[in-house]
Amino acid sequence: MKGTLAQVRTYERSVQLLMVNQFTINLGFYMLMPYLAAHLSGSLGLAGWVVGLVLGVRNFSQQGMFLVGGTLADRFGYKPLIVAGCVLRTLGFATLGLVDSLAALIAASAATGLAGALFNPAVRAYLAADAGERRVEAFALFNVFYQAGILLGPLIGMVLTGVDFRVTCLVSAGIFALLSIVQIRALPTRRADDSTGNENDRDGVLAQWRGILANRPFLLFSGAMIGSYVLTFQVYLALPLEVRRAGGDGQFGTAAVAGLFAVSGLSTILGQTRVTAWCKARYEPGQALTRGLAAMGLAFVPLLLSTALPVPDSGMGLWLLATVPPTLAALLLAVGTMIAYPFEMDTIVRLCGDRLVATHYGLYNTICGIGITLGNLLTGAALDAARQAGMPALPWISLCALGLACAAALYALHRTGRLATPAPQPQPAVA
Numbered sequence: 001m002k003g004t005l006a007q008v009r010t011y012e013r014s015v016q017l018l019m020v021n022q023f024t025i026n027l028g029f030y031m032l033m034p035y036l037a038a039h040l041s042g043s044l045g046l047a048g049w050v051v052g053l054v055l056g057v058r059n060f061s062q063q064g065m066f067l068v069g070g071t072l073a074d075r076f077g078y079k080p081l082i083v084a085g086c087v088l089r090t091l092g093f094a095t096l097g098l099v100d101s102l103a104a105l106i107a108a109s110a111a112t113g114l115a116g117a118l119f120n121p122a123v124r125a126y127l128a129a130d131a132g133e134r135r136v137e138a139f140a141l142f143n144v145f146y147q148a149g150i151l152l153g154p155l156i157g158m159v160l161t162g163v164d165f166r167v168t169c170l171v172s173a174g175i176f177a178l179l180s181i182v183q184i185r186a187l188p189t190r191r192a193d194d195s196t197g198n199e200n201d202r203d204g205v206l207a208q209w210r211g212i213l214a215n216r217p218f219l220l221f222s223g224a225m226i227g228s229y230v231l232t233f234q235v236y237l238a239l240p241l242e243v244r245r246a247g248g249d250g251q252f253g254t255a256a257v258a259g260l261f262a263v264s265g266l267s268t269i270l271g272q273t274r275v276t277a278w279c280k281a282r283y284e285p286g287q288a289l290t291r292g293l294a295a296m297g298l299a300f301v302p303l304l305l306s307t308a309l310p311v312p313d314s315g316m317g318l319w320l321l322a323t324v325p326p327t328l329a330a331l332l333l334a335v336g337t338m339i340a341y342p343f344e345m346d347t348i349v350r351l352c353g354d355r356l357v358a359t360h361y362g363l364y365n366t367i368c369g370i371g372i373t374l375g376n377l378l379t380g381a382a383l384d385a386a387r388q389a390g391m392p393a394l395p396w397i398s399l400c401a402l403g404l405a406c407a408a409a410l411y412a413l414h415r416t417g418r419l420a421t422p423a424p425q426p427q428p429a430v431a
Contacts, residue, residue: 004144004273007137014130014188015138018123019145021082021179021187025119026149028175031157032093032168039165044100054102054109061113063369069114070121070362071205078126078190078358083183085119088112090176097169120365125358126190128349135349136285139342140276144269151265208356212363217418218351222367224413225289227406228340229368230375231296231399232333235264238379238395239326242303246322256323260330267334275338285343285350286414290407292340297403299332304396336403347419375402 008016040051073081092111099105131138160168212218240257279288306325352360379395386394413419 004141007273008141011134011138011141012130013186014190015127017182017187018127018130019142021183022123022142023145023149024175024179025086026146027153027156028089028093028172028179030150030153031160031175032096032172034154035157035161035165035168036096039161040105043165046102050102054105057106058109058113059369059373061110062116063113063366063373065114065117066121066362066365066369067209067359068362069117069119070125070356070358070360070365071208072118073122073125073358073362074208074356075205078122078129079183079187081122081358082119082126082187083180085115085117085122086176086180086183088118089115090173090180093169093176094173097166097173117362121358121361124345124361128345128357129190135346136276136280136342137273139345140272140338142345143338143341144272147265147268147272151262151269154261208359212352212356212360215351217413218348218360218364219367220413220418221347221351221410222364224293224406224409225344225364226368226371226375227402228293228296228337228344229372230379231299231403232337233372233376234300234379234399235260235330235333237376238383238399239329241383243322243326246318252319252322256326259323260326263327264330264334267331268338271335272338275335276342279339279343284414285347286410286419288343289340289347289419290411290414292336292338292343293403293407293410295336295339295403296333297400297405297407299329299336299403300396300399302326302328302332304393304400307392307396351419 008019037051037055040046040054041048046054069081069085088111092108092115095104095108095111099108127138127142128135157168157172160171239260243256243260279291283291302325306321309321348360348364349357379399382395382398386392410419
């Protein structure tokens, strides 16, 4: 970890601040969100469909507004959108802890989702701009801080929620309020055209969107990368369900699920920078992306092999069967993500020609968000079909095939040169 911090200090102050900001953003978010459903259904006594509605509104407002948030960041500058997102999340989280009416809960949930849509594309575009030629390494470090927030947030939230969920909400809101002040005072102003100097970025919004939608390599890349998000999300969906199916819903199941998250987060914190340096020294970006997706697909092989084993009734054998294959899958998913993520973020910047970077990130997030939703629906259907048909291997075969298919698509894009930096667009002659 000392080596990681030493690397962070070699970057500009703005890059350092963005990394710490992302850790704090994830700390505050994951301190609260894992416990929100239990608060809504337990403390407030809301029906299951209402809980789903409140949570769904947050996800929809974030995924649906990423493109708008990215566009605003490119038009008005990255800092105002980052600050606005933090302020909005402050208000949203405080409201979630202080109200009990359905309308107010829905409004607060929508605000927290919109906040993410405002600052996520802006943070990534700002980081890409100020990291310059060291983008890949910067995004590797960024992922370390990102995962550290995800790992620590739920632990602090568990302690605070043990006192009162409202305390969790107010502490999380306070973190975002403090973060807003820090951004205002310490984060330098950065406009999108500070680095590009391209006045064409001031075209109308619809013209900009049409130009992005005409960027075929970017759209093909976005479609191929959907699988990576579907696969990594299984740490929250298929793997916990498998642990509880095999090991039960008691304390053992809870501890085993917590172990999945710990393995995923700790492996990234400890290994991300080393993996990135190793891959950058040996592979082109397209080759690293292909290998990362292949690793994600192969992550489900341990679960596939476990379906051929007899299920013990109890004892150490049952414990091992319920924990080892899912834990190996979580570890391999983390390795695949470590390989792919920094090159993924860098490739988006290259495919957009360093123009309208936040808008491209916004559209990319929306495309992948829609893919996650559809992928989770299909994964859930595969899990149900597997139980009903007595075919436990079905979900794992499907997920392996998805990863390998996306790896093949990325390999084809790399071989045909579609992941290379596009040629600069000719500028109109000045009269």
